[in-house]
Amino acid sequence: xxxxxxxxxxxxxxxxxxxxxxxxxxxxxxxxxxxxxxxxxxxxxxxxxxxxxxxxxxxxxxxxxxxxxxxxxxxxxxxxxxxxxxxxxxxxxxxxxxxxxxxxxxxxxxxxxxxxxxxxxxxxxxxxxxxxxxxxxxxxxxxxxxxxxxxxxxxxxxxxxxxxxxxxxxxxxxxxxx
Numbered sequence: 479x480x481x482x483x484x485x486x487x488x489x490x491x492x493x494x495x496x497x498x499x500x501x502x503x504x505x506x507x508x509x510x511x512x513x514x515x516x517x518x519x520x521x522x523x524x525x526x527x528x529x530x531x532x533x534x535x536x537x538x539x540x541x542x543x544x545x546x547x548x549x550x551x552x553x554x555x556x557x558x559x560x561x562x563x564x565x566x567x568x569x570x571x572x573x574x575x576x577x578x579x580x581x582x583x584x585x586x587x588x589x590x591x592x593x594x595x596x597x598x599x600x601x602x603x604x605x606x607x608x609x610x611x612x613x614x615x616x617x618x619x620x621x622x623x624x625x626x627x628x629x630x631x632x633x634x635x636x637x638x639x640x641x642x643x644x645x646x647x648x649x650x651x652x653x654x655x656x
Contacts, residue, residue: 480539480622481546483594484557485585487567489606489614493557494542496615497622502536504529504543519577540622547594553625554598555618558645560607561586586647595642600625602640 482490482501494501504524508514513529514522530549533541547554559567561582568578584590594601602621606614621640624632 479533479537479541479549479551480553480555480625481549481551481594481598482540482542482555482557482618483544483546484590485559485564485581486544486573487564487571487581488557488559488585489611490542490544490557492611493606493614493618494540496611497540497619499540499622500538501540501542502533502538504533504541504546507532520574521577539626544590547590547598550597552598553600553602553621554594555602555604555621555640556591556594556642557614558591558603558605558607559585560605561647561650563607586650588647591642591645600637601642602637603642603645604640605645 482494484490491503494503508522508524508529511528511532513525513532515525516523524545526545526548529545533549541549541551547556564585565578565582568581573581591601591603604614604617609617617640621636624636
């Protein structure tokens with residue numbers, strides 16, 4: 479199983495759609511199947527046990543969500559976006575000010591990347607900030623193709639190219655210190 483994950487607003491679902499292959503949107507699944515335990519600040523609180531049971535039975539190749547890495551897939555592709563661009567995207571999507579701030583902080587501090595590295599066997603990190611959906615989808619497609627084909631030489635090269643920790647937003651935080 480391969481997870482496309484990242485902070486809300488980085489382009490996960492758009493990229494999955496651009497790939498043109500079947501994928502499971504975990505956020506839609508959670509809402510449609512009632513795989514949640516409650517609501518907090520307008521967001522569903524996912525019941526990850528139920529989601530994991532479903533995914534174990536369905537065996538999708540590709541899953542998409544800011545929670546996808548929590549299911550411990552073999553491969554996690556973490557999409558990243560400059561937090562300043564992310565704030566604009568989330569505002570355009572109608573996110574509440576507090577949710578925008580939470581997600582921008584999470585992106586700035588590498589929250590999802592760190593979780594993915596701790597939980598997943600293989601993690602790729604892609605900066606989507608100045609790339610089109612098609613460009614990112616092409617990079618993701620290459621990763622999926624190489625990971626599913628088992629080409630060890632190409633895997634090593636791609637893993638080095640998209641090594642976790644290659645995207646760094648700390649300059650934004652340091653700029654605020656004054």
